[in-house]
Amino acid sequence: MTTTSLDRDRAYALLRDLVVSGEFAPDEPLSERSLSSRLALGRTPIREALMALARDGLLTIHPMRGTFVRQMSFDDLREIHELRLALEGMAAYLAATRGPTEPLRHCAAELRRIQSGASLDVEEAQHIGWAFHDELFRATGNGRLAQSYDNLRAQSGLALQKMRQYSVARTRQAVAEHLDIYAAVEAHGPDAAQQRMWRHLSSAFEARLTALGAIRTQYPGQGDHHS
Numbered sequence: 001m002t003t004t005s006l007d008r009d010r011a012y013a014l015l016r017d018l019v020v021s022g023e024f025a026p027d028e029p030l031s032e033r034s035l036s037s038r039l040a041l042g043r044t045p046i047r048e049a050l051m052a053l054a055r056d057g058l059l060t061i062h063p064m065r066g067t068f069v070r071q072m073s074f075d076d077l078r079e080i081h082e083l084r085l086a087l088e089g090m091a092a093y094l095a096a097t098r099g100p101t102e103p104l105r106h107c108a109a110e111l112r113r114i115q116s117g118a119s120l121d122v123e124e125a126q127h128i129g130w131a132f133h134d135e136l137f138r139a140t141g142n143g144r145l146a147q148s149y150d151n152l153r154a155q156s157g158l159a160l161q162k163m164r165q166y167s168v169a170r171t172r173q174a175v176a177e178h179l180d181i182y183a184a185v186e187a188h189g190p191d192a193a194q195q196r197m198w199r200h201l202s203s204a205f206e207a208r209l210t211a212l213g214a215i216r217t218q219y220p221g222q223g224d225h226h227s
Contacts, residue, residue, distance in 0.1 A: 004045070011041050011049035019058050019069055020157040029066030030059070056151050058158055072158060080155055081205045087149050088133065088201060089194045094140035096185045096193035101139045107132040108182040115175050122171045132178050139185070170207045177203065 015035065024030060030050060036043045050067050053059045060070045070076075095104070110128045114120060134153075137146040177200040184193035 007041055007045040008048050011039060011045040012052055014039050014041075015046075015049050015053060016056075016058065016154055019053065020154050024069050026069060026071055029068060031066075057155055070158065072155075076155075077205075077208065080152065081201065083152055084156070084201050085198055087145065087152060088136070089197050091137045091140050091145060091149070092181055092185065092193040092197035093190040094142060094145070095136050096188055096190040098139060098141055099188055100182065100185050101135065104132070104135040104139050104182070104185070107135050108179060108186075111175050111178050111182070115172070115179065120168055120171060122168060125171045125175055129174055129178055132182075136181075136185075167207075174200070174204065 018024065032043045032046050032050070035041075035046050035050075039046070050059060050061075054061050054067065058070055059067055061067045072080075100108070107128060111125075111132065114125050114128065130153075133149075137149050140146065177196070181193055181196045181200060184190075184196055
């Protein structure tokens, strides 16, 4: 890999992390010059990274105005939810056909530790929950599926900027849902794993809409699956 390719990949990774973590204000134009200075990279890899992030749906380029972090609309949230149903439902199904990996077992152990504790750290539980989803995709043995999820993961993070944390009650529910999914994976029950993932994602989507003050609407996978 050439130095130019390495710089471009590094610029993309660094900028994506900054965008998803909420480093930039919604109305803040992203300047190639300032980003080049901040990241100690040339303007060419910065420009290419900005264009790639726009293609990935994380930035919006307005001619004559500049490049800005994309502001997620209700339709964006809906589309992300529907795509997560497809990708993560399949990931749960495939992981259950293969059985749990050691990293996935470790995530389940951490989730059980959190579940059994008297108090709950919401931020810690969320990080372990994301790790569980990541490891579930790795457990599928399907690199293309995992790569498709990687971009969706970034868009999900961007969509969640307006809602930094779930409530303790919803977080406890999510921990239990993750462990239910894991139980189906461990039991080699692909249909049950897929359906439990659908229910988990739909419960999370409802919680996000409630937190954002959006109108609840029936969507695919929301309350219409049974294990």
